[in-house]
Amino acid sequence: MLVSKRMTRDPVAVSPGQSLAEALRLTREHRIRHLPVVEGGELVGIVSDRDIRLAMPSPLAAGDAESTALVSETPVSAIMAREVITIGPWDAVEDAARLLHRHRIGALPVVDAHGRLLGILSETDVLGAFVELLGPAGASSRLEVSMPDRAGELARAMHVVGDELKVNVCSLLVPPGKHGDRRVAILHVNTIDPREVIQALESAGFEVGWPSLETDLRRGGGA
Amino acid sequence: MSVPSALVWDPAVTGYRFRPDHPFNPKRLDLSISLIEALGLLDGTTCRMEAPRMATDEELLAVHSREYVDAVKRFSAGGSTDGAARYGLGTDDTPIFPGMHDITALVTGATLRAAELVMSGEVKRSFSIAGGLHHAHHDRGSGFCVYSDLAVAIAWIRREHQARVLYLDYDAHHGDGVQGIFYADPEVLTLSLHESGRYLYPGTGFVDELGEGEGYGYSLNLPLEPFTEDGSWLDIHRKLLPEVIEAYRPDVIVVQNGCDGHSLDPLTHLRASTRLYEETIRIVCEVADSVCGGRVVATGGGGYAIWQVVPRAWTLIWGGLSGQQVPNRVPREWLDRWQGEAPVLLPECVRDPGEDLAPVPRREEIEATNRRTLESLRRQALPLIRGYGLGW
Numbered sequence: 001m002l003v004s005k006r007m008t009r010d011p012v013a014v015s016p017g018q019s020l021a022e023a024l025r026l027t028r029e030h031r032i033r034h035l036p037v038v039e040g041g042e043l044v045g046i047v048s049d050r051d052i053r054l055a056m057p058s059p060l061a062a063g064d065a066e067s068t069a070l071v072s073e074t075p076v077s078a079i080m081a082r083e084v085i086t087i088g089p090w091d092a093v094e095d096a097a098r099l100l101h102r103h104r105i106g107a108l109p110v111v112d113a114h115g116r117l118l119g120i121l122s123e124t125d126v127l128g129a130f131v132e133l134l135g136p137a138g139a140s141s142r143l144e145v146s147m148p149d150r151a152g153e154l155a156r157a158m159h160v161v162g163d164e165l166k167v168n169v170c171s172l173l174v175p176p177g178k179h180g181d182r183r184v185a186i187l188h189v190n191t192i193d194p195r196e197v198i199q200a201l202e203s204a205g206f207e208v209g210w211p212s213l214e215t216d217l218r219r220g221g222g223a
Numbered sequence: 224m225s226v227p228s229a230l231v232w233d234p235a236v237t238g239y240r241f242r243p244d245h246p247f248n249p250k251r252l253d254l255s256i257s258l259i260e261a262l263g264l265l266d267g268t269t270c271r272m273e274a275p276r277m278a279t280d281e282e283l284l285a286v287h288s289r290e291y292v293d294a295v296k297r298f299s300a301g302g303s304t305d306g307a308a309r310y311g312l313g314t315d316d317t318p319i320f321p322g323m324h325d326i327t328a329l330v331t332g333a334t335l336r337a338a339e340l341v342m343s344g345e346v347k348r349s350f351s352i353a354g355g356l357h358h359a360h361h362d363r364g365s366g367f368c369v370y371s372d373l374a375v376a377i378a379w380i381r382r383e384h385q386a387r388v389l390y391l392d393y394d395a396h397h398g399d400g401v402q403g404i405f406y407a408d409p410e411v412l413t414l415s416l417h418e419s420g421r422y423l424y425p426g427t428g429f430v431d432e433l434g435e436g437e438g439y440g441y442s443l444n445l446p447l448e449p450f451t452e453d454g455s456w457l458d459i460h461r462k463l464l465p466e467v468i469e470a471y472r473p474d475v476i477v478v479q480n481g482c483d484g485h486s487l488d489p490l491t492h493l494r495a496s497t498r499l500y501e502e503t504i505r506i507v508c509e510v511a512d513s514v515c516g517g518r519v520v521a522t523g524g525g526g527y528a529i530w531q532v533v534p535r536a537w538t539l540i541w542g543g544l545s546g547q548q549v550p551n552r553v554p555r556e557w558l559d560r561w562q563g564e565a566p567v568l569l570p571e572c573v574r575d576p577g578e579d580l581a582p583v584p585r586r587e588e589i590e591a592t593n594r595r596t597l598e599s600l601r602r603q604a605l606p607l608i609r610g611y612g613l614g615w
Contacts (some may be wrong), residue, residue, distance in 0.1 A: 135426075139358070141426070142426060191316050192539075
C-alpha cells in the first residue's frame, strides 16, 4: 500500500507571508487541521489549526482593535514549524503510520525528491487504509486459527481450507506472534456455513476461534 | 380475532433445493406447512392458502442485471458453468442445479403474489413461506440465494402502488442483498436486526452502514452480540421500531422472518427462543395496524434447525399474522408423521419452555453492548429520516 494511493493530492496550502487570520479561515472552510507552508512550490513549514489558535487572543478577553489587527498582520512564518517530518509518495502507508505514531503528529506532507509538495497524508487517511485492510473482503465468515509459529503451519492450514474443502479465503491477516510459540491467523472465508472448515481445521490439529460460550474469544488467547 | 390473510404455498416451491445434504433444506417447508395444517390454522376462507405464480423476466430485471439473469438461465439449462464464480454461483453455498432459474422465479413469484394480495386489499397480511432470499444481490447470488424475491416484490410495490416500504429483517444474518439494492432509495427503508458481522457471514450490517445519496439514513442496522437472548433482543426491538415507524410512516411493511437466531440453530450464535418469533410478529402487526392499515407482507428466510425450530417458529409467525391463537400442543398426528424420519427428538410443545438453557456467562456485558449499539444507531440514524421529530 503506497502513500501516493492514499494521500490527498494538491492539498490546501499557505505561503509564509499569509496572515494567521487567513490561515485560520482556510482550516475552517476546508475542515482541515494542517496547512503545509509552501514557497516557490517547495515545502518550507507546516502549521496546525492548534498552533494558530494558541497564537490567538483568548476569546474570553474583550476583542480590542489591537489584537484583531495583530492576527490579521502576523504572518504564518512567525509560528510555523520549520522542521517538518515528511514522507515520499513511494513510501509505504505502514511507514507513514509508524512516523505519525512515533512523533505523535496528525499529518505528513508528501514531498518529491526536490522537496516539492505533492500531497498530504493525514492520520484519518492512514486509519482508512487499515480499516480496509482489516475489514472483510466481500461476504464472508471470520475465523481465528491458532497455530504453532513454525514454517509450513500456515500453508498446512490454507491447504485444509483451500485444497481439501475448496473454500476460498477472501482475506488473511497474520500478526506477529506474541504468545511465545503460537500465533493466530485471522481469516475470512467465503461461506455462510463454516462448520466443515472449522471441523477440518480442528481435526488437523489447529485451534479455531469462533464465538463460543465455553471460551471467551475476547479474553482468551484469540487475536 | 382472525385477520384476512393468505399463506402463499405450492409444494412445487420445495424444488428450490441445491443438493441433498445442503443446509438450506426445503424439508423445513413441508414440516412447517404440515404443522400449520395439523393445528387447524387454515380455515379456507379468512385464513387461506393461495398459489404462487412465476415472476416474469421484466419483474426480475427490475432489480437484477440482465447479464446475471441470463447467466442463471444458461447455468440452469445445463450450459457451461465457466465464469460462474463471477456471479457468486457454483460455490459450496450456492451451487448450480438444473432448473434453478425457473424454480427461483417461482419462489420470487410467491413473494410477488403475497405482495399483490396485500396491496389489492384482498387480505391484510400474507406469508410467502418459501421466500426471504435476502443475500441475493443486483448482479450475483450469495449465501443460498439466487434471486432476491424480497427486492423484486418491493420494487413491484414501488412501481405499481408508489407505496413507501418499510423492510424489516429478523434473520440472524445481515440482510445485505436487500440493503444493497435499495441503498440509495429513500422510499424503501431497510432495518435489519442480526448477529454482529464481526464473525458471522456476511460480515456486514454495522451501524455506520446508513445508505448513500438520497437514501442516506434509510438503511438501518442493529448488530447484536453473539449469545444475545430474547430479553435484550425484544427490549431493543420494542424501543427502536416505534421510533422508526413514527418518523418514516410506511404504507406497507415487508418482513423477512429468518428463524436462525434460535439457540438450537447450528449456523449462528444467537440464543433466541420461540418467544422471540411470536412476540416480534405481534409487535410488527401491531405497528402496522396503527400506521399502515395493517398491511404486512411476510416471508420466511434462514433457519437450519429444520426439525426442532423452523416448523414451530413459522407456525407462530403465521398465527401472529393471521391473528389466530396457536395451541401449544404439537398434534400427535404431526409427531407420528415425522418422528421416524427425524434424526432428533421432535418437541411436543409449540413454544419453548421458559428456562431450559444454561445461563450465559457474560449476559450483562452482552446486554450493555447491545444497548450501546442501539443508542449509537438512534443517535446517528433517526435524525436523518425525513419525518423525525415532526410528531405527525
